[in-house]
Every structure is written in C-alpha cells, then in structure tokens.
Amino acid sequence: MKWFHLAIGLLLFVAFCVTGRMMRVDFPDKEIIPQDLRLLMRSRHIYILFNSLIWLMLGVYFRLSTRKWQIALQGMGSLLLLLAAAHLVWGWYLETYEIAHFSDVSRWGIYLSLGGVGFHLIGGLRLKSDSV
Structure with missing residues (x-):
C-alpha cells in the first residue's frame, strides 16, 4: 500500500506541474485575466498540490493496521482520497477551461479529502494493546 500511495x-x-505549465502557456498575459478567474484558476491548481502532498505523506508514513475494522477504514480513506484527486483535477479543468466559473466539483474534492484523511486518522490510531 505504501508504494500505491507514493505512486499516486x-x-x-x-x-500539478503539467497544469501549471498549461496555465502558463494558455494564459500568458495574466494581467488581462479578470481577478476572480485568476484566483479560481490558481486555487484549483494549488488544490492538486495539496492532494498530492497528502498522498506522498501517506506513502512515507503509512502502516497497515492489525485490526480488520481499522484496515477497512484505511481502505475507505484511500478510496475517498482517490475520488478527491479525480474531483480536484477534473474541477481544475472544468472550472478553468470549460465554464470559467466556480462549481461544486472542487468543493467536493476538498470534502472527500477531509473524509479520506479522517478515515486514515481513525484507522491508523494505535491502541495501547498495539504498542510495543
């Protein structure tokens, strides 16, 4: 699972790097872009970085629990984070190129990230009987 988290x-x-490059190429003159659209584009771009850093940290620190219910929570957390990543990348493209306006796609990506981190937090807790 560690390698899966690191790979994602x-x-x-x-x-994140590719979307940054796309914005630089497609919107070279930042001063003519309305400020609200520019803020939207940049924030959605940063959300992708935010999610990638969650995955990288999980890849470094992840330890599979010994209890089945905690393993299930960890698996659900990873699934929610995977859905969050898809929502955030899709939200960046949709809100930057298609509608050029706010939508709920990125918002749900953030909510899914919160849920995924919460499930991993609970699933990764070590109880006294688990300590060495």
Whole structure:
C-alpha cells in the first residue's frame, strides 16, 4: 500500500506541474485575466498540490493496521482520497477551461479529502494493546 500511495502522490505532483505549465502557456498575459478567474484558476491548481502532498505523506508514513475494522477504514480513506484527486483535477479543468466559473466539483474534492484523511486518522490510531 505504501508504494500505491507514493505512486499516486507522484502522479498528482506531475499533474500539478503539467497544469501549471498549461496555465502558463494558455494564459500568458495574466494581467488581462479578470481577478476572480485568476484566483479560481490558481486555487484549483494549488488544490492538486495539496492532494498530492497528502498522498506522498501517506506513502512515507503509512502502516497497515492489525485490526480488520481499522484496515477497512484505511481502505475507505484511500478510496475517498482517490475520488478527491479525480474531483480536484477534473474541477481544475472544468472550472478553468470549460465554464470559467466556480462549481461544486472542487468543493467536493476538498470534502472527500477531509473524509479520506479522517478515515486514515481513525484507522491508523494505535491502541495501547498495539504498542510495543
């Protein structure tokens, strides 16, 4: 699971770099872009970085629990984070290129990230009987 989390984190970091390059190429004159659209584009771009860093940290620190219910929570957390990553990348493209306006796609990506981190937090807690 550690390698899975690291791989997804690296892929998302590459997506962050690619989306940054796309914005630089497609919108070279930043001063003519309305400020609200510019803020929207940049914030959605940073959300991708935010999610990739969560995945990279999980890849470095993840330890599979010994209890089945905690393993299930960790798996659900990873699934929610995967859905969050898809929502955030999709939200960046949709809100930057398609509608050039706010939508709920990125918002749900943030909510899914929160849920995924919460599930990993609970699933990764070590109880006294687990301590060495």
